[in-house]
Structure formats: C-alpha cells, structure tokens
Amino acid sequence: MIKSIKILGTGCAKCKSMLGIVEQVVNETGIEAEIEKVEDITEILKFDVMNTPALVIDGTIVLSGRVPTKEELTKLLQAPGLNTDSPNKRSFCS
Amino acid sequence: MFNWLDRLASWLVFEVFKLSEESHSAEALHFFFYDTVKILILLFIVIFLMGIVNSFFPVQKVRNYLSRNKLFGFEYLMASLFGVVTPFCSCSSVPLFIGFVRGGIPLGVTFAFLITSPLVNEVAIGLFIGLFGLKVTAVYLISGIILGTVSGIVLQKLRLERLLTPWVKEVLENAEREQNKFEDEKVQLIQRLPIIWHEVLSILRGVVPYVIVGIAIGALMHGYIPSGFFEAYMSKENIWAVPLATILAIPMYSNASGILPIVQVLVAKGIPIGTAMAFMMAVVGLSLPEAMLLKKVMTFKLIAIFFAVVAVCIIISGYLFNMIF
Numbered sequence: 213m214i215k216s217i218k219i220l221g222t223g224c225a226k227c228k229s230m231l232g233i234v235e236q237v238v239n240e241t242g243i244e245a246e247i248e249k250v251e252d253i254t255e256i257l258k259f260d261v262m263n264t265p266a267l268v269i270d271g272t273i274v275l276s277g278r279v280p281t282k283e284e285l286t287k288l289l290q291a292p293g294l295n296t297d298s299p300n301k302r303s304f305c306s
Numbered sequence: 307m308f309n310w311l312d313r314l315a316s317w318l319v320f321e322v323f324k325l326s327e328e329s330h331s332a333e334a335l336h337f338f339f340y341d342t343v344k345i346l347i348l349l350f351i352v353i354f355l356m357g358i359v360n361s362f363f364p365v366q367k368v369r370n371y372l373s374r375n376k377l378f379g380f381e382y383l384m385a386s387l388f389g390v391v392t393p394f395c396s397c398s399s400v401p402l403f404i405g406f407v408r409g410g411i412p413l414g415v416t417f418a419f420l421i422t423s424p425l426v427n428e429v430a431i432g433l434f435i436g437l438f439g440l441k442v443t444a445v446y447l448i449s450g451i452i453l454g455t456v457s458g459i460v461l462q463k464l465r466l467e468r469l470l471t472p473w474v475k476e477v478l479e480n481a482e483r484e485q486n487k488f489e490d491e492k493v494q495l496i497q498r499l500p501i502i503w504h505e506v507l508s509i510l511r512g513v514v515p516y517v518i519v520g521i522a523i524g525a526l527m528h529g530y531i532p533s534g535f536f537e538a539y540m541s542k543e544n545i546w547a548v549p550l551a552t553i554l555a556i557p558m559y560s561n562a563s564g565i566l567p568i569v570q571v572l573v574a575k576g577i578p579i580g581t582a583m584a585f586m587m588a589v590v591g592l593s594l595p596e597a598m599l600l601k602k603v604m605t606f607k608l609i610a611i612f613f614a615v616v617a618v619c620i621i622i623s624g625y626l627f628n629m630i631f
Binding site for chain 2: 221222223224225226227253256257260261262263264276277278279281284
C-alpha cells in the first residue's frame with residue numbers, strides 16, 4: 213500500500229530539511245510513498261497543527277515542531293498501524 | 307566562573323600572537339576569543355536545560371491547559387511563562403495563533419504567549435548571562451514576562467476580536483474538530499536525552515554563525531571605539547533616547563544571537579543599558595517579517611494596535627532599566 217506523506221510548512225529552513233530527510237529515508241528504505249509538500253497556509257490549517265514543520269503520514273499527524281532524526285523517521289514510516297509516539301515536540305527559532 | 311578562560315585568552319593573545327598589551331587589536335582579539343568561547347559554553351548549557359524542560363511542555367498540552375483552566379486573570383501570566391519555556395518559530399506564528407484561538411483561548415492570552423515567546427527564549431537567556439551577567443538576565447526575564455502579561459491583558463480589554471481578518475473567522479468556522487492524532491506515550495527522560503542532544507546541536511548549528519558574526523563586530527567595536535564614546539550623545543538625562551531607540555528598532559529585524567553581542571558593546575561604550583535594552587527588544591520582538599506573516603490573521607489596524615501596545619511597554623521597560631541600573 214502506498215503511504216501518503218505530507219510535509220506541512222510555509223517555507224522556513226526547517227521545513228526544507230524535513231523534506232530532504234523524508235526523501236532520503238524513503239529512497240534508502242525503498243518504502244512506497246507519495247511525498248507532498250504543503251506550503252499553502254489554508255491547506256496547512258486543515259490539520260490541527262500549531263508548530264511547523266509537521267509530518268502527516270496517511271492522514272495522521274505524527275510529528276510537529278521539529279525535524280526528526282533519520283532513525284526516528286525510519287521507525288515512523290515502518291510503523292504498521294501508526295501507533296506511533298513523539299516524545300517531545302520542540303522547535304526553535306531565534 | 308570564567309577566570310580560567312580569561313587567562314587562556316590573555317595567554318593566547320599576548321604569548322602566542324605576541325600582541326602588545328595596549329593595542330586595539332589585542333583588545334579586540336581577546337574580547338573575541340573570550341566571549342565566543344564563553345557564550346558557546348553558556349548557550350550549550352542553557353539550551354540543553356531548556357530542552358529538558360520543554361520536552362515536558364509540548365504546545366498541545368499548553369493549549370489544553372490554557373483552555374481548560376479558569377485562572378482568574380492568571381492565565382495571562384501562565385501564557386507568558388509558557389511563551390518563555392516553549393520556543394516557537396516565527397513561521398509557526400499563524401498556525402499557532404489559529405491553534406490557540408481554535409482551542410478556545412482568549413485573544414489576549416494568545417497575545418501574551420506570542421509577545422513573550424520571541425523575547426525570552428533560551429538563546430536570548432544564554433547570551434544575556436554571558437554578555438551581561440546573571441543580575442541583568444534576571445531583570446530582563448522578569449520584565450519580559452511582565453511585558454507579555456500586561457500587553458496581553460491590555461489587548462484583551464480592547465476587545466479586538468472584530469479586527470481579525472474574515473479569512474481567519476472562516477478558517478475557525480471550518481476547523482475540523484476531530485483530528486487523527488497519535489497518543490503521547492509516557493517516555494522516560496533518559497530515553498528523550500538523545501533527541502534533546504540532537505536538537506541542542508541543531509539549534510547551536512543554526513545560531514552559532516550569527517553569534518560569531520555578532521561577537522566579531524562587537525570585538526572590533528570593543529577594541530577600536532573609545533570608552534564613553536556614546537555618552538556624549540545619549541546620556542540618561544536625554545528622555546527622548548528610549549522612545550527613539552524603540553521606534554528606530556521596529557523596522558529592523560535581527561535575531562537575538564546577532565544583535566546581543568553588539569548591544570553589549572554599545573552599553574560598555576556608554577549607551578545607557580535601558581536604552582540599549584529597549585532597542586534590542588524592539589528589534590527582536592517587533593519585526594516586519596512577523597507583521598507580514600500576521601497579516602493573514604490580523605487586519606492592519608489590529609497589527610498596528612498590537613505593535614503600539616508592545617512598543618509602549620518596551621519604552622516603559624527601557625526607562626525602568628535605566629532607573630535600576
């Protein structure tokens with residue numbers, strides 16, 4: 213089944229790194245996935261996220277506010293029923 | 307606390323580079339080396355500590371708490387304190403604003419959070435401790451929180467909800483109530499440490515270039531501008547200095563990392579600390595880029611009122627700083 217991955221972010225540097233790392237992990241693991249970058253704020257707000265960048269897998273918000281590590285992302289993508297957790301949501305801007 | 311570093315810096319400048327004691331370049335280089343290392347160490351510690359605190363305060367929990375608890379006026383203070391502890395990116399301003407309002411949090415409380423957040427964050431605190439010492443940092447921290455709280459209360463009293471854009475009102479109406487969301491599991495702190503570590507490094511990587519450039523400029527100013535240089539132009543007696551500095555700073559934007567080292571040198575060269583603080587707060591806290599982002603959710607009038615209220619509070623803080631120090 214093809215996974216649907218959406219990256220929500222208006223375009224700051226972190227949103228771009230999120231896209232990069234998602235593409236990398238998808239290529240390396242060979243998981244079948246459709247990756248979409250959502251930059252339009254009206255679209256982003258259809259999800260109840262308060263901290264961008266945010267990662268949505270198959271319609272569920274799995275991560276918001278920071279860029280995951282490759283290991284974390286791999287685990288998230290390979291999770292069967294999306295019973296995933298994100299121990300901390302954190303972002304920064306200075 | 308940093309005497310060893312001072313001596314190391316001196317050794318480097320005078321023994322290794324063999325610069326003469328009185329020269330400007332020795333001053334500048336010593337300052338650059340000492341301050342860069344000191345600030346990097348402090349930043350690392352403060353960001354790490356804040357990372358641990360923050361891992362227990364994700365924004366969702368904050369919103370739930372604020373919307374569920376009637377705190378008889380204290381919710382403004384709480385929102386401001388949360389703003390200190392939970393950092394947020396200015397590109398998140400709009401989603402965060404909507405998220406809060408959607409969660410049923412009053413506009414003024416949301417503002418308290420939005421105002422304190424960019425002003426008082428772990429990078430600013432780390433830099434403050436390194437550049438100005440603990441006492442000034444404590445005063446800044448308290449004044450930032452009070453500023454956010456008071457501004458939030460004032461803005462709430464002004465009943466500005468009607469000044470939100472039609473777009474926002476529509477978004478709020480169409481807000482999906484039930485969102486597919488994962489459940490936060492109880493994760494031990496020990497397990498979170500690798501992630502916090504990774505994030506500390508990530509923040510430092512983003513901030514360090516600005517800090518180094520800021521310190522480099524500060525170092526040159528430190529070495530080459532004579533002491534008391536600015537006193538001639540901006541003494542405490544000049545009552546227009548604070549408002550002028552604030553107003554000048556509004557159209558300017560820099561992050562705290564770049565501007566604080568420069569502000570420190572300005573103070574060392576004679577600008578009263580309150581004037582410099584007001585300048586810095588207006589640069590960091592009120593920015594055109596942020597206004598651009600907020601235009602989606604706030605009408606121009608609302609943004610103007612928001613900026614005006616915060617600017618007045620900054621000016622008052624500036625005068626107070628001048629009186630205390």
